Amino acid sequence: MTNPPESNAELQQMVRRNLWMHFTRMSAYTDSDVPVIVRGSGPYVFDNHGRRYLDGLSGLFVSQVGHGRTEIADAARRQASELAYFPLWSYAHPQAIELAERLAELAPGDLNRVFFTTSGSEAVESAWKLAKQYFKMCGQPERYKVLSRDIAYHGTSMGALAITGLADIKYPFEPLPPGGIRVPNTNFYRAPDFVADDITDFGRWAADEIERAILREGPASVAAVFLEPVQNSGGCFPPPPGYFARVREICDTYGVLLVSDEVICAFGRLGHYFGSARYGYQPDIITFAKGVTSGYSPLGGMLVRDAIMEPFTRGTATFLHGVTFAGHPVSAAVALANLDIFEKEDLLGNVRAHEASFRATLEKLYDLPIVGDIRGDGYFYGIEMVKDKNTRATFSDDESERLLRGFLSTALFDAGLVCRADDRGDPVIQLAPPLICGQEHFDEIERILREVLTEAWQRI
Numbered sequence: 053m054t055n056p057p058e059s060n061a062e063l064q065q066m067v068r069r070n071l072w073m074h075f076t077r078m079s080a081y082t083d084s085d086v087p088v089i090v091r092g093s094g095p096y097v098f099d100n101h102g103r104r105y106l107d108g109l110s111g112l113f114v115s116q117v118g119h120g121r122t123e124i125a126d127a128a129r130r131q132a133s134e135l136a137y138f139p140l141w142s143y144a145h146p147q148a149i150e151l152a153e154r155l156a157e158l159a160p161g162d163l164n165r166v167f168f169t170t171s172g173s174e175a176v177e178s179a180w181k182l183a184k185q186y187f188k189m190c191g192q193p194e195r196y197k198v199l200s201r202d203i204a205y206h207g208t209s210m211g212a213l214a215i216t217g218l219a220d221i222k223y224p225f226e227p228l229p230p231g232g233i234r235v236p237n238t239n240f241y242r243a244p245d246f247v248a249d250d251i252t253d254f255g256r257w258a259a260d261e262i263e264r265a266i267l268r269e270g271p272a273s274v275a276a277v278f279l280e281p282v283q284n285s286g287g288c289f290p291p292p293p294g295y296f297a298r299v300r301e302i303c304d305t306y307g308v309l310l311v312s313d314e315v316i317c318a319f320g321r322l323g324h325y326f327g328s329a330r331y332g333y334q335p336d337i338i339t340f341a342k343g344v345t346s347g348y349s350p351l352g353g354m355l356v357r358d359a360i361m362e363p364f365t366r367g368t369a370t371f372l373h374g375v376t377f378a379g380h381p382v383s384a385a386v387a388l389a390n391l392d393i394f395e396k397e398d399l400l401g402n403v404r405a406h407e408a409s410f411r412a413t414l415e416k417l418y419d420l421p422i423v424g425d426i427r428g429d430g431y432f433y434g435i436e437m438v439k440d441k442n443t444r445a446t447f448s449d450d451e452s453e454r455l456l457r458g459f460l461s462t463a464l465f466d467a468g469l470v471c472r473a474d475d476r477g478d479p480v481i482q483l484a485p486p487l488i489c490g491q492e493h494f495d496e497i498e499r500i501l502r503e504v505l506t507e508a509w510q511r512i
């Protein structure tokens with residue numbers, strides 16, 4: 053048995069020698085310490101020096117019920133003692149069965165079939181594979197292309213990456229599977245001039261661009277459109293009014309599947325179990341992960357409409373896809389315990405009751421010259437930083453590098469707030485606190501952002 057490392061110096065040495073962190077410039081930690089988070093309690097986490105941080109990003113849009121919930125840990129322990137593992141390949145176990153039934157009850161419309169995965173990328177990858185096989189079985193074998201929005205993030209495995217709309221993170225891995233087609237994103241703050249005055253016109257234009265892309269590609273070649281209810285990458289773009297109604301109409305006209313990628317937006321992030329329910333549209337497939345377990349164990353999956361499952365219920369038909377740990381018994385038991393907390397503590401009600409005050413508290417920051425746009429819904433917000441509020445001028449790559457990487461990310465963390473300073477689109481700070489948060493936490497977020505953004509402006 054290895055002894056637990058005692059000092060920070062030892063831990064840092066071990067990190068530098070052996071650990072490869074994700075999407076991380078490892079050289080940034082040659083001369084400075086990697087933050088080491090050792091425990092969590094409610095909306096707070098603590099590092100190995102005993103310092104406390106408000107988890108303003110729920111880890112990575114994950115920890116809906118907050119940290120340190122012993123009732124979920126107990127459910128995991130019980131399940132691991134009873135049946136730690138068995139595959140969902142030709143077998144089932146009670147936790148996956150019960151969870152599938154519960155998710156189907158919560159999902160909008162006839163999304164009654166649950167296919168489990170272990171992550172969001174696997175869920176997205178599975179949805180594309182399902183769309184392709186489904187159309188082959190329905191006599192439309194040419195349908196393989198998928199549409200998604202520019203800048204949208206849909207995961208990193210090769211298929212999911214082909215759907216992701218961020219050129220910089222795709223380039224090193226090209227060529228990717230063919231068929232990923234981009235359409236405009238729904239950033240009204242930076243809308244093209246001809247639709248910049250009216251958000252409904254903008255939404256109509258953005259949705260119609262999907263129709264134009266389908267016609268351009270050839271309707272018989274398009275399998276699915278992948279959209280998040282609120283697009284995360286680029287900093288929280290809620291759908292313009294009428295956007296999803298028009299997208300649904302377009303999908304129906306051309307026989308294209310509408311996949312709602314709810315890896316972030318499901319499980320209360322927007323005050324509903326599913327983001328599509330909040331905005332009133334019916335997807336053909338929902339992909340989910342993250343909040344389904346609040347991160348106490350990994351799990352993802354997709355919810356599928358009865359009509360899409362139907363061809364797979366006949367004869368020798370089989371969806372030729374699977375992963376070893378999908379629907380893992382411990383993760384399924386954890387998800388059930390997580391959903392019990394949602395019900396017992398009315399977490400959806402908490403988000404709905406407080407989302408207006410979360411917005412109002414963040415909007416106080418509009419008096420700072422660097423704050424250009426504050427947007428989002430529920431407990432999910434992006435704050436776009438600008439160089440000039442009046443012209444909406446953004447920062448150069450160099451300034452963005454100095455501002456985000458050189459200062460903001462570390463300064464916000466040092467000031468006690470976990471959030472994300474991101475420049476995959478224009479520079480934004482992303483916030484997604486646990487769903488148990490209330491006014492005192494919003495005030496803490498606002499206070500820290502105010503201090504750090506004021507200093508950031510002085511440094512520019």
Ligand SMILES: Cc1ncc(COP(=O)(O)O)c(C=O)c1O
Pocket residue numbers: 171172173174176205206207208280284313314315316341342
């Ligand atoms: C909308 C969306 N889809 C897919 C993914 C990929 O999920 P994972 O990191 O679990 O593979 C993410 C991750 O953040 C996401 O936000």
